[in-house]
Amino acid sequence: MVWWSILLWALLKLVIAFLFIFITALILIWMLRKIMGHMQYRRGPRHHGPHGIWQTVFDTIKLLGKEDIIPSGVDRWTFIWAPMIIFVPSLMAFVFLPFAEKIVATNIEISLFFILAIMGLSIIALLMAGWGSNNKYALLGGVRSAAQMMSYEIPMLISAMGVVMMSGSMNLSEIVRAQQHIWYIVPQLVGFFIFGCASLAEINSTPFDIPEAESEIVSGFNVEYSGFRFAAFFLAEFVNLFIVCALAALLFLGGWLPFTNPVYGTIFFLAKTYVLIFAVMWVKSTFPRFRIDQFMNFGWKVLLPLSLANLFVTGVIVLMVDKFRGV
Amino acid sequence: MLGTGLLKGLKTTLRAFFSRPVTIMYPYERAEIGNRGQGLIKLRVTSIDPIIYKCTGCGICEKNCPQRCIEVIKKEGEKQPEIYTVNYGLCMFCRICIDVCPFNALEMTQDSEHIGYGRQDFIWEKEKLAMKSIYIIEEKAPSAGDAGEAGS
Numbered sequence: 519m520v521w522w523s524i525l526l527w528a529l530l531k532l533v534i535a536f537l538f539i540f541i542t543a544l545i546l547i548w549m550l551r552k553i554m555g556h557m558q559y560r561r562g563p564r565h566h567g568p569h570g571i572w573q574t575v576f577d578t579i580k581l582l583g584k585e586d587i588i589p590s591g592v593d594r595w596t597f598i599w600a601p602m603i604i605f606v607p608s609l610m611a612f613v614f615l616p617f618a619e620k621i622v623a624t625n626i627e628i629s630l631f632f633i634l635a636i637m638g639l640s641i642i643a644l645l646m647a648g649w650g651s652n653n654k655y656a657l658l659g660g661v662r663s664a665a666q667m668m669s670y671e672i673p674m675l676i677s678a679m680g681v682v683m684m685s686g687s688m689n690l691s692e693i694v695r696a697q698q699h700i701w702y703i704v705p706q707l708v709g710f711f712i713f714g715c716a717s718l719a720e721i722n723s724t725p726f727d728i729p730e731a732e733s734e735i736v737s738g739f740n741v742e743y744s745g746f747r748f749a750a751f752f753l754a755e756f757v758n759l760f761i762v763c764a765l766a767a768l769l770f771l772g773g774w775l776p777f778t779n780p781v782y783g784t785i786f787f788l789a790k791t792y793v794l795i796f797a798v799m800w801v802k803s804t805f806p807r808f809r810i811d812q813f814m815n816f817g818w819k820v821l822l823p824l825s826l827a828n829l830f831v832t833g834v835i836v837l838m839v840d841k842f843r844g845v
Numbered sequence: 846m847l848g849t850g851l852l853k854g855l856k857t858t859l860r861a862f863f864s865r866p867v868t869i870m871y872p873y874e875r876a877e878i879g880n881r882g883q884g885l886i887k888l889r890v891t892s893i894d895p896i897i898y899k900c901t902g903c904g905i906c907e908k909n910c911p912q913r914c915i916e917v918i919k920k921e922g923e924k925q926p927e928i929y930t931v932n933y934g935l936c937m938f939c940r941i942c943i944d945v946c947p948f949n950a951l952e953m954t955q956d957s958e959h960i961g962y963g964r965q966d967f968i969w970e971k972e973k974l975a976m977k978s979i980y981i982i983e984e985k986a987p988s989a990g991d992a993g994e995a996g997s
Contacts (some may be wrong), residue, residue, distance in 0.1 A: 557858040559867045804858040805851070 535612045535769035539757050542719040548574045550799050557803040562733050565604075579751075582819030589652075592742065596650030601743065601750035604643035607636045608757040615764055616691045618774040618783030628688045633765060634675055637720060640758070641667045644729065644739050647751070651742035659738020662810070666719055669814060670726075673821040674716035677709040681831040694773035699728045701772040708828045712771045712821055717762035719817070720754065723798055725805040728813055763794040878955050883938040885959060886931055887952040888975040898975065899950035902926040906942035906951065915942060929971035933959055 548563065548571060555562030588597060614629035616622035621735065626632065641664050646658015682688055685696035703710050718727035724751030730738040740751045767773060767790040774783030808816065869876045878884075889899040902919030913933035921926040943951045961967055 553862065556866065557862045559864070561862055561866045561868045561870075564870075730939045800855065800858060800862075 524547070531613075534821050535540050535609060535623065539609065539612065540753070542760050543753040543756040544574045544578065545691070546795065547577075550802070553796065553799045554803040555652075557800070560592070573716060577661075578749060581749040582746050586745050586747070589624060589742055593650040593652060595639045596646040597742070600643050600647035600650055601747040603646065604640055604754045605750055607639045607643075608754050608761065610636050611761045614690065615761070616694065616768070616773065617787055618780045619691070619778045621780050622691060625689070629690045630678060630682065630688045630693065630765075630769075632672075633690075634678060637758070637761070638667065638671055640754070647739040647743070651739070653742050655735040656739050656741050658735050659729045659731075659741075659802060662735075663722065663739060664815075666722070666726065666728055666813070669817040670716045670719035670821070673712050673817065673825040674720060675735060676822075676825040677706075677716065678711040679711035681704050681827055683829075683836050690768050690773075694768055694775060697772040697775055701770065701775070701822045703770040706770060706832070708824065708827075709832075710766070712825045713766060713770070714829065715816075715821060716796065717766065718801065719813075721762055721798075723759065724802040725808050726813060727807055728810055731807060733807075759795060759798060760791065764791045765799065766794055767791045854872050872882050878957065880955075882957065883940055884934075884954045884956040885933070886916045886942065886974060887973060888929065889950050889952055890975050896972070896975065898925055898929075898971065899948055900926050900929060900946075900971075901948055901950070902929070903947070905947065907944045909940065911939060914938055926971055929974065930968055931974060932968045934967040936965055949971050 551561040551573070552569065563573035565639050566572035566576060582736060584791070588594065613623045613635045614626065616629075618623070622629075644663040644667075645660045648656045648663070652659070681702050684702060685693045687693055687696065715726075718724075722729050730740070735741075740748055743751060763786075770792075771790045773790075774787040777783045777786050820821060891897045891899055900917075903923040904917045904919070907915045907917045912935045912943055914932040916928060916930045916932075917926055918928040919925075924994055943953050957965065
């Protein structure tokens with residue numbers, strides 16, 4: 519291939535990824551408002567289009583059309599770059615997410631590792647936003663989110679390790695292929711639970727929405743943002759929701775299985791992801807927020823030991839099965 | 846058992862999700878207002894053409910109104926009101942004017958909707974108080990530009 523066709527191909531992939539991200543985020547925001555509304559005996563958006571489906575589109579247009587306000591006294595450089603940086607991990611994670619057999623932008627051997635590592639990067643953007651805003655609530659939110667992500671990244675990684683040990687690969691496509699006979703949610707139920715809790719914390723969703731606690735620190739790190747910068751934070755939040763749910767579907771629910779056909783596979787994979795997203799929104803509209811000390815206790819004293827025990831038991835069983843088979 | 850409370854909460858929200866919303870889509874459908882609802886005031890009349898009010902213009906309602914939103918001036922030599930205006934911008938629908946009226950000339954309606962384009966739309970004259978139980982916007986109130994054109 520000549521260099522320009524490689525470049526063109528990469529650009530095309532980028533455009534597709536961007537479109538997919540935007541459309542997904544819009545759908546998810548609409549879905550959240552609708553589900554939350556119905557769970558509170560309300561109706562949610564209703565007026566624009568069937569069941570208010572265009573509402574979020576118009577909201578986004580409104581946000582993009584708003585005046586770009588940079589408050590005086592902010593650290594301009596960090597303030598301006600934070601919303602752009604927060605989008606990078608979300609966009610990069612899509613590069614390695616396989617949607618079906620062979621439908622993946624870049625197939626590398628350590629895609630799971632890479633996605634989990636990249637997801638950790640968004641702390642920097644949140645800290646930058648918190649620090650750059652020159653606002654006590656924003657700073658509190660940023661610091662809280664850093665503390666939260668650090669303490670919940672570890673159980674999340676260790677619970678994903680159980681799956682890696684069983685499948686013997688860090689390539690997400692290989693992990694899905696290894697679930698041909700049994701989805702890993704059955705042998706790794708504890709791991710699924712830990713992964714679920716930790717990823718709820720990872721995406722700042724209720725009951726772990728301590729960084730943006732609206733009732734305490736008025737939505738935390740993004741208080742000073744408005745217009746398209748706020749929209750970037752908002753979209754990134756929902757894209758991250760999609761990514762962790764897709765990851766959980768790949769690791770524990772067998773991704774696109776039982777279909778290997780690309781079309782059916784993609785549909786099935788998206789269906790599983792959306793079921794998980796519904797579950798997240800269900801949890802979101804049900805539970806109140808943890809207090810910060812309870813939350814830290816839960817992370818370090820419950821999830822971490824539980825995930826280590828899960829890792830240990832998984833390791834022993836995998837070894838015994840290998841011995842039994844005479845490998 | 847651990848987590849039963851969480852499951853109970855999840856069950857509650859799921860049940861809410863599948864049951865009918867309680868929202869009433871207000872401009873399209875209206876909630877029923879109980880009989881005790883206190884709404885706009887109506888002046889009672891004995892005949893419509895010519896219009897004869899039961900009100901004698903004694904002004905007791907004016908004196909008793911806590912918000913001072915009623916203005917009554919008696920007609921010379923007649924037991925009729927010359928001017929009877931209610932300023933709904935001030936009225937708090939306390940119903941005292943109706944209770945104190947010795948001639949039973951006032952009535953309370955259930956209409957709670959009264960909207961207008963400006964403060965002047967909330968000052969109702971006696972004809973309007975007598976005839977309209979439901980407030981309908983007839984025409985858009987003239988803005989400053991329109992008024993200027995009409996004047997010239």
